[in-house]
Amino acid sequence: MNFYSKITLVGAGPGDTDLISLKGLKALATADVVLYDALVNEGLLEYAPKEALRVLVGKRANRHTYSQQEINELMVAHARSNGHVVRLKGGDPFVFGRGGEELEYAAEHGIPTTVVPGISSAIALAGLQGIPLTHRGVSESFWVITGATTAGIISKDIYAAAKTDATVVVLMGLNKLAEIVQIYQQEGRGDLPTAVIQNGSLPNEKIALGTVDTIVASVREQHISAPAVIVLGEVVAKHEHFSSRQHKAIAV
């Protein structure tokens, strides 16, 4: 082998190919192999050299699904046999992206790693809709929680979050929306402004606006499906189409 084996974990951003960082593009331009997730915009693959190998390792219909262990092994095997592996991940590598496990596996196998952070959908998608996660006098913090825990049950952190004034962002939680609504209602927060965003940053972006009490109906009317981001907090009322009197679903 006369090349240098290395792995670069690159955050691809929330969807729009222009939301990758310049550093991410530079990493792609020197890739020998790109291992990319299902949520990554395939338009980004054009930035890799023509001769680079491109491998989809995420879950998509009618394709082989790789386990995390298989991805780890593939990553190290390709670094050893091909050189520079770019592990291209949706959003940021460490926001529920299992980037930490990939770094650990690479380190155990003696392959040097570099990290290129990405724009996380947890932050960006609300902002693109004009919903500021923090706002003076309204919210001093935001709390990002996974809707899909290892155990498959709802995270206990959502119970804790519903008791606080933090803006709460739930990723991968659309199929738990009714449960999340119930947790907030039990805290007497049915009036809390709530948004659900699908395909954020892409041309087919959709948003459902409402309150905790109305968001399930709003999501249904907007035909919103997973993956989607849920935002709960007073800051959602900053959206230009939010109205406190109109809690029904609206088209945006």
Added chain:
Amino acid sequence: MNFYSKITLVGAGPGDTDLISLKGLKALATADVVLYDALVNEGLLEYAPKEALRVLVGKRANRHTYSQQEINELMVAHARSNGHVVRLKGGDPFVFGRGGEELEYAAEHGIPTTVVPGISSAIALAGLQGIPLTHRGVSESFWVITGATTAGIISKDIYAAAKTDATVVVLMGLNKLAEIVQIYQQEGRGDLPTAVIQNGSLPNEKIALGTVDTIVASVREQHISAPAVIVLGEVVAKHEHFSSRQHKAIAV
């Protein structure tokens, strides 16, 4: 006026000029005026046209400091008289960046706005150090809190956060570190792994590692000063130089 007045809020990322998005670069390339904050890397100004006006509106020694109201007015005045204003902000525009206020002011004055999200130091700086904010079996969420509230006192959200398993990230909180430590100690969490990162993503990056009980000493030994990011959570132990037996400050 034969031009189109508009304002683009652009997140510049955490420091490294290569961590701006491609979309942010494209906005800069068509700027007539760039209004930039003190924390923005001035290297990014090279991406604006030569003839574009560049105005530092952030706080720096020996310079006029603009109030948020003055920044809002300047932004709208320049959009009216010059055309495309790029409002270049450190990190992401909506993570304690007062981007929401700027959007509101522009809307009140009839100037159209676009948002380009940025890589937030809240997420990226831990990741660049190999600290994953979330990790299966360790952390199902992260909570980002400002250390500098409007009232100047510590955010009540930090008291709530200290009672949870969330990874906690505090921005602009270094001068409140001793107080934060005390809050965690009162919850019996003196052993919680803690990191403080200064100048993250830049060549002069520094980190202090320790626990809640030792982090103040560690920060002092590393000569870390503001602005810095504080990370509290079991995930900090994933840092390659963290050792549970060695709670003293270490050079990295």
